[in-house]
Amino acid sequence: MTIRVQFWSYFKELTGCAHLTEELPEGSTVDELLKRLHARHPKLAAFQNSTFIAVGLDYQGRSHVLRAGDEVSLFPPVQGG
Amino acid sequence: MTIRVQFWSYFKELTGCAHLTEELPEGSTVDELLKRLHARHPKLAAFQNSTFIAVGLDYQGRSHVLRAGDEVSLFPPVQGG
Amino acid sequence: MKRQLTLTRDPIDEPALVSQRALTAEMGAAVYFSGIVRGTEDGATISAIEYEAFTPMVERQFNLIFDQIEKRWPVEGIRLIHRLGLVKVNEPSLWVEVITPHRAEAFAACQFLIDEMKKTVPIWKKPLA
């Protein structure tokens, strides 16, 4: 299945990328997606304890099961105001 | 000594008076002034547990010793805002 | 700490007051409180409130509160306006501005100011039907 990934704030600079698409086996979790991205982007892996994850417009944990067409957003702590 | 007394808010209606002057012996306290006023104005006496007392522009307790020329203000709980 | 205290019988022009805000580059938070006359008082419908004040003591007591705020929080400036006389329903009777570096202290100081005002500042109100 195809998953679209968006990076925000300085995660775009860490990965050199604003969005990408990833092909994953059906039933993959956020954690499996992250492992794949971290392997490819060690600079992103270094921030894994301060990575916020959203699927669509809602926050999700790493065990969340992805579905075809999901849009996953990865970003550092938010700083509004 | 002469003490000037001001009433505020509905204390003016209770006493029928906005201000008055009172002659008291030197060294009299706020308490002595109040006793005299309460004897004259029983409706004011009924509010003695919710009477705020200021001498000049500062709050004082009943044991405060008055001085000639002092201006004593008596009023109900404040309600600004 | 800059202090501006106004007691007035005129309506409070909040937009004009906001447009006159002055602050240094170290300040990051402005908290405003507008206290508005409500249409009921103790369950009865009213049209206005009449405010009476012992003006010099109001000034004295507000300044004592400002002294305490100045000791407790890094406030750059407070502006406070309280109306006297007749204030109609839906109009503000009180307007407060507190300017600080960060938001927590602006909220704390503004709430402290109003709480203390309601204990010590000699202003009284009379609801009008």
Next chain:
Amino acid sequence: MKRQLTLTRDPIDEPALVSQRALTAEMGAAVYFSGIVRGTEDGATISAIEYEAFTPMVERQFNLIFDQIEKRWPVEGIRLIHRLGLVKVNEPSLWVEVITPHRAEAFAACQFLIDEMKKTVPIWKKPLA
């Protein structure tokens, strides 16, 4: 509860917003917070902050916070404006209005809103020298 949420690249016109306030006769308190860009960030002098947002998620997350506020406090209306893009030092990046019957709930809801925003609303800032 009335909700008005605006994300904008234009300056926040606080006086105009205040002059557009609408409230019913049961409301007695309006609390405003203006979050202003300060001239220093982590000790360094800056000239502006650039704000980036994941806009649809910002709207979603603010509405989740508004839902919580609606359950907890008797708020009649919230208006919130957050700027995006470049905001110069001394200009507000955030403006919030909370209208309630009494002041305690207006202060509580306004602080809750900003505290929660800083945990969940996907907006990021980049200080500019």
